[in-house]
Amino acid sequence: MEKFLLRNVGIPNSWDIDTYVERGGYQALSKVLEEHQPADIVATVKASGLRGRGGAGFPAGVKWGFLPPGTYPRYMVCNADEGEPGTFKDRVLIEHDPHGLIEGIAVSSYACEAEMAFIYIRGEYEFGAQRLEQAIEQAYERGYLGENILGSDYNLDMIVHRGAGAYVCGEETALLSSLEGDRGHPKLKPPFPASEGAYRKPTIVNNVETLFNVPFIVERGADWHRSFGTEKSIGLKLFSISGHVNKPGVYELPLGTPMMTLINEYAGGPSQPIKAVIPGGSSTPMLPAGKLASLTLDYEAIAEAGSMLGSGAVIVIGEGACIVQAVERLAEFYRHESCGKCIPCREGTDWLYQILHRIEQGKGREKDLDLLLDICDGIAGKSFCPLGDAALGPVQSSIEHFRDEYLFHVREKRCMV
Amino acid sequence: MLSEEVKTRITQLKDRYPHAKSALLPALHLAQGEHNGWLSDEVMAEVAEAMGLPPAEVRSVASFYTMFHRQPVGKHLVQVCTNLSCSLLGAGHIVEHVKRKLGIEVGETTADGQFTLLEVECLGSCGTAPMMQINDTYYENLTVERVDEILNQLAKE
Numbered sequence: 104m105e106k107f108l109l110r111n112v113g114i115p116n117s118w119d120i121d122t123y124v125e126r127g128g129y130q131a132l133s134k135v136l137e138e139h140q141p142a143d144i145v146a147t148v149k150a151s152g153l154r155g156r157g158g159a160g161f162p163a164g165v166k167w168g169f170l171p172p173g174t175y176p177r178y179m180v181c182n183a184d185e186g187e188p189g190t191f192k193d194r195v196l197i198e199h200d201p202h203g204l205i206e207g208i209a210v211s212s213y214a215c216e217a218e219m220a221f222i223y224i225r226g227e228y229e230f231g232a233q234r235l236e237q238a239i240e241q242a243y244e245r246g247y248l249g250e251n252i253l254g255s256d257y258n259l260d261m262i263v264h265r266g267a268g269a270y271v272c273g274e275e276t277a278l279l280s281s282l283e284g285d286r287g288h289p290k291l292k293p294p295f296p297a298s299e300g301a302y303r304k305p306t307i308v309n310n311v312e313t314l315f316n317v318p319f320i321v322e323r324g325a326d327w328h329r330s331f332g333t334e335k336s337i338g339l340k341l342f343s344i345s346g347h348v349n350k351p352g353v354y355e356l357p358l359g360t361p362m363m364t365l366i367n368e369y370a371g372g373p374s375q376p377i378k379a380v381i382p383g384g385s386s387t388p389m390l391p392a393g394k395l396a397s398l399t400l401d402y403e404a405i406a407e408a409g410s411m412l413g414s415g416a417v418i419v420i421g422e423g424a425c426i427v428q429a430v431e432r433l434a435e436f437y438r439h440e441s442c443g444k445c446i447p448c449r450e451g452t453d454w455l456y457q458i459l460h461r462i463e464q465g466k467g468r469e470k471d472l473d474l475l476l477d478i479c480d481g482i483a484g485k486s487f488c489p490l491g492d493a494a495l496g497p498v499q500s501s502i503e504h505f506r507d508e509y510l511f512h513v514r515e516k517r518c519m520v
Numbered sequence: 521m522l523s524e525e526v527k528t529r530i531t532q533l534k535d536r537y538p539h540a541k542s543a544l545l546p547a548l549h550l551a552q553g554e555h556n557g558w559l560s561d562e563v564m565a566e567v568a569e570a571m572g573l574p575p576a577e578v579r580s581v582a583s584f585y586t587m588f589h590r591q592p593v594g595k596h597l598v599q600v601c602t603n604l605s606c607s608l609l610g611a612g613h614i615v616e617h618v619k620r621k622l623g624i625e626v627g628e629t630t631a632d633g634q635f636t637l638l639e640v641e642c643l644g645s646c647g648t649a650p651m652m653q654i655n656d657t658y659y660e661n662l663t664v665e666r667v668d669e670i671l672n673q674l675a676k677e
Binding site for chain 2: 176178185186187188189190191193194219225226227228229230262264265266267268269270281282283284285286287301302304343344345346347351352353381385416418420421424428429432433436439440442
């Protein structure tokens, strides 16, 4: 299959502006500035059906359409705080094709009439942040950023802003709090960032991969984008696949590709018999091996199977792994990453971890399973931001599908494997 | 003591953003970078002064983020990811090996101040697990042998 999103990955010096331009880069930006009004681009992206690629899957063009007309300034924020366990696709784009991202942000900023764009990149991605800063400097030098871009009357300033270690800052309102120089606490929605975001101005926050898609859509058209995927899950997706597979990595495939095609034909097949697969990052419910045979990688099919496409981060868990241990470790993650603002998440994630730890150590009781589910109910839909709900994915799904492993831990006081 | 260079940079950053307070995280990164990888109360107070913020506010913000260390760390901050994909591929063994090799527990620093060992959350390197980050650098596709090579090499620097 021809590569689009990953077309420059693996090419020598792909991060250099000369290579990028030689391979057709910055033509989309040039085209929109010459031929299109911002509203045209918004309409094209809406028509393309592009959904957010960070995890929520909200239609990008619709989000852009929420910007209140006539209110300025506006800000564009690229969410490069990739932190969902299992996800590493944005890092590949950032490190290998920073200009592709810059162009995507620039075209999107033009569409949203923003003259300042921030790339909020997680602090741990220092190498990627430097690649971006170097690429941005090159872009300014060549007139793709700054004042009067390519002779137009459009100006765009672009800043790389590093986070400092906080998964919750991947949530857009917590990200904005952090960008403003505060602790990364989420904020109430509404108001949504489109009406009141960074510095209380209209702001669009989009994921790296979402923005990266925009130049392709602008150059080739909404219909080109719609030619990939299914009716409701349109386009190409970067899947991060890891765990017990022989060729873990990032693969570009149309939405709707069968899960087993990704696992067997791209990721080299499982390295041991599969026990469970997490389809879209650690926050998505795990699916037992029995549910995989006819499963396709699109929002609707995975939702029907009882999980979510999320960030498209597939984690393959082999039969040699202990599910209780895996869930305990994920519970530790959510507890660590809870911002602490709201009681359901702050207390709930702590209790989930404590009880799972006790079970894993052989000190569990049978009623602990009901207790875990009860705590989950205390968090579900009651936490201030989606992090609380995210913590429930592994716990609820593992109790549903692997209750016998938990009971074995309780009765035998050790792992089943 | 913040260098003049860093103080100048902080002033520039404050003007770069629509609101000056946005320069706080960049300022803390800069300050930590020139103080052996950690932020004392005194350094944070200097950042507060440069930012025009109360010291307590700066400490509050710094304390939220895992990359800001408010206790001394070793010259080489060894951060091993033990989240799910890395654990499935043996991150636990890597941690145990580093503990034995350096003679420290997780969270501790070697007596000579060279190495601190931490377990960290997902670093976005699941495809090359198990892996670790030492200061700013990722070391991927680890084996026990590679870990020895890396740490032995760093010990010489």
